[in-house]
Structure formats: C-alpha cells, structure tokens
Amino acid sequence: MTGSAARWRWDVVLPVVLTLAAQVELHLPHSTDAAPPTAAHALLLVAVTAPLVLQRRAPLLAPAAATAAWAAEPLLFPVANTFAVPLCALGLAPLAAARWSRTTARAAVAVAVVLVLVALQGLVHEAYGSGDGVANTVFAGAVAVLGLVWRRNATERRRAEALAAERAAAADEARERGLRAVEAERARIARELHDVVGHGLSVVVLQARGARAVLAADPARAREALDEVERAASGALREMRLLTGLLRTTDDAAGPPPGPPDLPALVGDVRRAGVPVTLDADPLDGLPPGFAVTCYRVVQEALTNAARHAPGARVAVVVRRGEREVVVDVRNGAPPEPAPRGGDLPSTGGRGLAGVRERAAVLGGHVLTGPREDGGFRVLVRLPVPPPAAEGVPGAVREPARAAAGEAPA
Structure with missing residues (x-):
C-alpha cells in the first residue's frame, strides 16, 4: 500500500x-x-x-x-x-x-x-x-x-x-546537454571534413589538368601546378587528420579512452602536420576517467583551432595540476603570414570553443578565451577536481622547447 x-x-x-x-x-x-x-x-x-x-x-x-x-x-x-x-x-x-x-x-x-x-x-x-x-x-x-x-x-x-x-532532473538534463553537444560537435566536424576534403580534391584535380595541358609546351608552369597540387593535398591531409582525430570516440576504439598520457603522441601528430607545438604537462594520475578524457579533448580541440585559424603559428600547451584544480592553458602566437588559402575554409561559427565550454561545464569548470596582445589567441580551462588519491606521483612530462628564446608565446 x-x-x-x-x-x-x-x-x-x-x-x-x-x-x-x-x-x-x-x-x-x-x-x-x-x-x-x-x-x-x-x-x-x-x-x-x-x-x-x-x-x-x-x-x-x-x-x-x-x-x-x-x-x-x-x-x-x-x-x-x-x-x-x-x-x-x-x-x-x-x-x-x-x-x-x-x-x-x-x-x-x-x-x-x-x-x-x-x-x-x-x-x-x-x-x-x-x-x-x-x-x-x-x-x-x-x-x-x-x-x-x-x-x-x-x-x-x-x-x-x-x-x-x-x-536528478538536473543531472539528466546535463547528460542530455552533453550528448547533444557531442552529436552537434561531431556533425560540425563531419561537415568541415567534407568541405576540407572536397576543396582539396577540387584544387588537386584542377591543377593536375592544368599541368597535363602545359606539360609539353611549358614545363615550368607544369612544375608550378604540381607544386600547388602538393600544397593543396598536404593541407587537406593535415586538416583531415586533425578532424578525424576529434571524431574518434571511446566506443569507436578497442583500447582505453585517451587521457593525459596520450598528450605527447597528440602533440607529435600535430607537429608532424606542420604546427610547431611545445608541451609542458604535470602528471594527472589518480583523477577520475572523465577528468582525464576532458583534459585530453580540451587540448585536442584547442590545437585543432590553432591549426585552422593560425596556420604556422607556434603553440604552447601547459597542463598544471594544483591541490584543487587542473589548469589547461593553450596559447598560440600570431600566424607568420596570412593563411595560404584565405577564406577557402568554412567558418566554424565558434562551435569549437563552444565544445570546450560544454565539456568543461559538465565537470563544473570554467573557460576563458580571447585574443592576446601579440595577435595570438589563448584558451584557459580550469577544472575542479578532488584531492589526489595518493602521494608521490611520478615526475612531470616536460618537452624542451625546440626553438630559440621567444619562440613560445608568453
């Protein structure tokens, strides 16, 4: 009863x-x-x-x-x-x-x-x-x-x-918002991937036709056209790697979800794609899996934005763990020259930073973004976390800067 x-x-x-x-x-x-x-x-x-x-x-x-x-x-x-x-x-x-x-x-x-x-x-x-x-x-x-x-x-x-x-209703709503944000982010990335690959292939096809047309009469012009083919294909491949990296989720892979230990590999992939990046990260051992994945995704999203909107600019990634919070700081300098393709890339409409804010909001974190005085951009994320489960965490991950003083933005 x-x-x-x-x-x-x-x-x-x-x-x-x-x-x-x-x-x-x-x-x-x-x-x-x-x-x-x-x-x-x-x-x-x-x-x-x-x-x-x-x-x-x-x-x-x-x-x-x-x-x-x-x-x-x-x-x-x-x-x-x-x-x-x-x-x-x-x-x-x-x-x-x-x-x-x-x-x-x-x-x-x-x-x-x-x-x-x-x-x-x-x-x-x-x-x-x-x-x-x-x-x-x-x-x-x-x-x-x-x-x-x-x-x-x-x-x-x-x-x-x-x-x-x-x-309980607020928690359900937060989960629903997170799922909707993930789906929207994946849809946006899929559209951008379509545009990037479509644009790159169009340039490759047009330049290849031009090179074939002038190959016998003007080898120099044919060489220039082939250089343009290489440049367009390399740029499209670089952006495709970054975008498809964001599309990978834990249910798509057989292994464990990515986390802070995977940051050096992520930075290495981005560096090989043509973006000069330095990494300075504290260990994040003992954190719940959700915090670890969020830290990784925040860095990944910030690097993608830097590669898209400031190609050629140097990027510095800093991850600090305090007693009460984890701070993720990603800064890029001004691009050395205008983007090679100008306005060819579709606008993201700010969804990349919105994705960062949504991921941080799920954990009660705060996000500060904005331009820097030197013309670059900064993404600063603070995530509150419980105290570490054990003392004596291993040494921090440090990558020495590969350029002279002043190359990494302050």
Missing part, C-alpha cells in the same frame, strides 16, 4: 471506528450515572467524533468542531463514561490540528483553538474541576507537540525528496 493510501486510511478509518465505539459505549449499562442516554446525546457524541473524518482537508475546522462539541456536552447532557470520545477530543483533535495544517502559523492557530476548547470543557464540567481541566489541557498540548514534530519531519522529508528529484 502506498504512503498516500495509508495516510487516507488513517485519516478516515480511525475516526469512523471511534464513532462506532462511542455509540456502543454510550448504550452500555452505567454509561451515564444521572440519566439514561437519549438520541440527542448520541447525536452530540457523533458531533465529537465524526468531524475528524475531514481532518486532513479541514485541519482547523474539523478539530475545532470536535472539541467544541465535547466542551458543550456538560452543558447539555450528563457526561458519558466513554473512552472513544475523550480520545478524539484530547488525542486525535490536537494531533490533527498540528499535523495537517499547511503552514506553521495555521498549525499554531489550530492548536491554540483546540487547547482553549479543551480548557473550557474542564471549566464547565462540575465533576472535573480546575485540576482535571489543567491535566486535560496539558495532555492535549503534549499530543499537539508530537503532531508539530511529525509535521516538521514530514515537511523536511518532502523537501529533501523534491531536492533530490531536482538534482
């Missing part, structure tokens, strides 16, 4: 049972000492017990009506010797007033009304006197306190459940 069904049974069935018990008790021998019970007296006892069936829907009116009818009994009839009626007035009524009120202020008002009516019953009942009236009020107040504690715990539990549901 669900929690709501159990609560409904408690709210309704218990007052109904007490109502029936009160009627049975009223008609037992010696239920009233002064006079035999009447139908009007039975109806009054129903007025004490029956309103509590609606305690959850009317947490102020239902307990107040029940205790008011109980307070009026000594004024109209000889008080019956029953157990169910005082149980409703002194136990169930204050408990319902405290438990089901929507706000703390309403609960306080409902409890105050019930306690006042309980105290009045003691004042108008000649057999009770002030002492029994005070005892009844104290007992009803103690039950009301239990109801208030129960109400507070239930409120906190509902709040915790709602917060957990919000966090």
Whole structure:
C-alpha cells in the first residue's frame, strides 16, 4: 500500500471506528450515572467524533468542531463514561490540528483553538474541576507537540525528496546537454571534413589538368601546378587528420579512452602536420576517467583551432595540476603570414570553443578565451577536481622547447 493510501486510511478509518465505539459505549449499562442516554446525546457524541473524518482537508475546522462539541456536552447532557470520545477530543483533535495544517502559523492557530476548547470543557464540567481541566489541557498540548514534530519531519522529508528529484532532473538534463553537444560537435566536424576534403580534391584535380595541358609546351608552369597540387593535398591531409582525430570516440576504439598520457603522441601528430607545438604537462594520475578524457579533448580541440585559424603559428600547451584544480592553458602566437588559402575554409561559427565550454561545464569548470596582445589567441580551462588519491606521483612530462628564446608565446 502506498504512503498516500495509508495516510487516507488513517485519516478516515480511525475516526469512523471511534464513532462506532462511542455509540456502543454510550448504550452500555452505567454509561451515564444521572440519566439514561437519549438520541440527542448520541447525536452530540457523533458531533465529537465524526468531524475528524475531514481532518486532513479541514485541519482547523474539523478539530475545532470536535472539541467544541465535547466542551458543550456538560452543558447539555450528563457526561458519558466513554473512552472513544475523550480520545478524539484530547488525542486525535490536537494531533490533527498540528499535523495537517499547511503552514506553521495555521498549525499554531489550530492548536491554540483546540487547547482553549479543551480548557473550557474542564471549566464547565462540575465533576472535573480546575485540576482535571489543567491535566486535560496539558495532555492535549503534549499530543499537539508530537503532531508539530511529525509535521516538521514530514515537511523536511518532502523537501529533501523534491531536492533530490531536482538534482536528478538536473543531472539528466546535463547528460542530455552533453550528448547533444557531442552529436552537434561531431556533425560540425563531419561537415568541415567534407568541405576540407572536397576543396582539396577540387584544387588537386584542377591543377593536375592544368599541368597535363602545359606539360609539353611549358614545363615550368607544369612544375608550378604540381607544386600547388602538393600544397593543396598536404593541407587537406593535415586538416583531415586533425578532424578525424576529434571524431574518434571511446566506443569507436578497442583500447582505453585517451587521457593525459596520450598528450605527447597528440602533440607529435600535430607537429608532424606542420604546427610547431611545445608541451609542458604535470602528471594527472589518480583523477577520475572523465577528468582525464576532458583534459585530453580540451587540448585536442584547442590545437585543432590553432591549426585552422593560425596556420604556422607556434603553440604552447601547459597542463598544471594544483591541490584543487587542473589548469589547461593553450596559447598560440600570431600566424607568420596570412593563411595560404584565405577564406577557402568554412567558418566554424565558434562551435569549437563552444565544445570546450560544454565539456568543461559538465565537470563544473570554467573557460576563458580571447585574443592576446601579440595577435595570438589563448584558451584557459580550469577544472575542479578532488584531492589526489595518493602521494608521490611520478615526475612531470616536460618537452624542451625546440626553438630559440621567444619562440613560445608568453
């Protein structure tokens, strides 16, 4: 049975049972000492017990009506010797007033009304006197306190459940955003790959036709055309390698996902593609796999952007691990000359940096990007990480700069 069904049974069935018990008790021998019970007296006892069936829907009116009818009994009839009626007035009524009120202020008002009516019953009942009236009020107040504690715990539990549901929904939304970002990034890279390869092959075909046409008449022009073929094919191959590297995912490969130990190989591939790169990386041992893959992908994306938008510029990759964060800093200088193909490459529309931001956001990181004073560009990513699992990590990866002083951007 669900929690709501159990609560409904408690709210309704218990007052109904007490109502029936009160009627049975009223008609037992010696239920009233002064006079035999009447139908009007039975109806009054129903007025004490029956309103509590609606305690959850009317947490102020239902307990107040029940205790008011109980307070009026000594004024109209000889008080019956029953157990169910005082149980409703002194136990169930204050408990319902405290438990089901929507706000703390309403609960306080409902409890105050019930306690006042309980105290009045003691004042108008000649057999009770002030002492029994005070005892009844104290007992009803103690039950009301239990109801208030129960109400507070239930409120906190509902709040915790709602917060957990919000966090779960936020986590699901973050995963969905990550998946959508990955799919969008892969689609963008596929389009760029199509454009790069299509452009390069078009140049190769046109120049090869021109070379063949002038090969016999003008060997010098044919040689120039073949040089252009080599340049266009090399550029297309270089960009194709970078783009297809981004398209590789962990489910495409049989081996483990890439991480910081693979950065030297990544830098070597980019260097062989014609981009002068230096690497200075701390070890990232002990990090969760998600952090390691993200660091690798951030460097890969930044190198791809540098190769595309600043061909020939020197690039410096620095990875630093602190106590609370990992910092990935990729800087490139200004290109030594305009891009050989000018506007041939399609615009990325900033999706490369958007991909970096999306990957960092999944881990709660921050990304700073922008131009540098020397005409270059910088991508700075900070990823918060838990403390290292063990002390004594191995030595850092260091690649000496291969150029003279001043070649790597500051």
